[in-house]
Amino acid sequence: MLGIHYWAFVLPIVTAAVWLVDIVGLLVLWSRDGFPQYKQSDASIVFISDVGANHTTWFIIFSVLTGCFYIATAFAERYLRSSRRIPGSVKKRQTIYDILSVIFACLGSLFLGLLSGFNDEDYSTVHWSCTLLFIVCVGISVFFQILELFSLSHWHNPQVRHLKINAIFKAFLLIFAVVVLLCFVGLYADCQGDAPGYNTSTKCNKVTSAAGVFEWACAFILFFFFLSYIVDLWPRNYYGKQQAMAEKRASKHGGIDPEMASVGGTGSSANVGAGHEQYQSNGDYSVEPYVNAPQDSYGTVNGVPQSNGYHNGAADAGGNYNYNGGGGYAAHNGTMGRDSTGAAPSLQQPPLAEHNYNGGYR
Numbered sequence: 001m002l003g004i005h006y007w008a009f010v011l012p013i014v015t016a017a018v019w020l021v022d023i024v025g026l027l028v029l030w031s032r033d034g035f036p037q038y039k040q041s042d043a044s045i046v047f048i049s050d051v052g053a054n055h056t057t058w059f060i061i062f063s064v065l066t067g068c069f070y071i072a073t074a075f076a077e078r079y080l081r082s083s084r085r086i087p088g089s090v091k092k093r094q095t096i097y098d099i100l101s102v103i104f105a106c107l108g109s110l111f112l113g114l115l116s117g118f119n120d121e122d123y124s125t126v127h128w129s130c131t132l133l134f135i136v137c138v139g140i141s142v143f144f145q146i147l148e149l150f151s152l153s154h155w156h157n158p159q160v161r162h163l164k165i166n167a168i169f170k171a172f173l174l175i176f177a178v179v180v181l182l183c184f185v186g187l188y189a190d191c192q193g194d195a196p197g198y199n200t201s202t203k204c205n206k207v208t209s210a211a212g213v214f215e216w217a218c219a220f221i222l223f224f225f226f227l228s229y230i231v232d233l234w235p236r237n238y239y240g241k242q243q244a245m246a247e248k249r250a251s252k253h254g255g256i257d258p259e260m261a262s263v264g265g266t267g268s269s270a271n272v273g274a275g276h277e278q279y280q281s282n283g284d285y286s287v288e289p290y291v292n293a294p295q296d297s298y299g300t301v302n303g304v305p306q307s308n309g310y311h312n313g314a315a316d317a318g319g320n321y322n323y324n325g326g327g328g329y330a331a332h333n334g335t336m337g338r339d340s341t342g343a344a345p346s347l348q349q350p351p352l353a354e355h356n357y358n359g360g361y362r
Helices: 010-032 048-054 056-082 092-117 124-155 162-191 203-251
Strands: none
Touching: 010 048, 010 056, 010 203, 048 056, 048 124, 048 203, 056 092, 056 203, 092 124, 124 162, 124 203, 162 203
8 A cells, every 4th residue: 555655746736836826816916906006115016025914814824834835845855765765865965965955944934934924014124034034045955955966866877867857957946046036136225125206107116116026036936946846756656656566466476576577586576676786676766876777687787687696586506696706796685695605706896885775874
């Protein structure tokens, strides 16, 4: 039976949807009000904060909900990486990047709730301070995610392409958001965010209105960042299905998955090749970057026969692991094998303990 982690990819969908409802809802409310300037100093295009200050219930509820689902998404991503449901850390720095990303995501969510509660009309200084901290914390969280994904893409099998693709996508979003924010800050500072003596033809009205456009645009960029988490969590969906189907087949054949047996395996999908350096083990990703995919026969790397394979995952007739004396090594359940003489094989390539699916960092 599929666990709740199978549905983890739904969390970023909900987060993005709630945030979109928040922002689009404020636009609709402003439209319903007749596109007014809520204060005398407002420009033609008001800031999100101006609309939120006049529709506090809506703004607070959906901002807090967004923060809660964002935190849940960040923790789900961390849990699935640590449990190897999705490609996990190989190096300690990758775990550090991930933890820092979660911490700053939580801080960003906290400041999002605070900025919605302290409106810019009654608590202007607190509101804008929380807004700045919200932007900075989310930006730092994204930055650490980018570092983590690029690092993971380097150490994992090249066929796990979504790691690098998503890292590039997040990097593009971050750079684009920084450019938009710099435009907003520059325009906002020019007239201190005010259009005194409102007149549609005045310079400050035009400048402050442009700043408002950039602020709304930045909010929609955040929507796409939330969606990017789907790519991080989606692989668990695919491999969860594969694992469930394999276990179902195995339960009908005395614990043996006939499809795995057809490529030389002797056990069910839950234990065939445990410790074997392959793309997937126990329905999860291995962090070993050298082997192509589960469908490769044992003893092959990227479809090429190797001398460091299994003899159907079992000992040979002499009670020794199948080892042909080549440049690799044999292993059984994550344990170094021995050659036909009973001696441990010499390694032309040192064992990469951190790369073993039982190793690595959580």
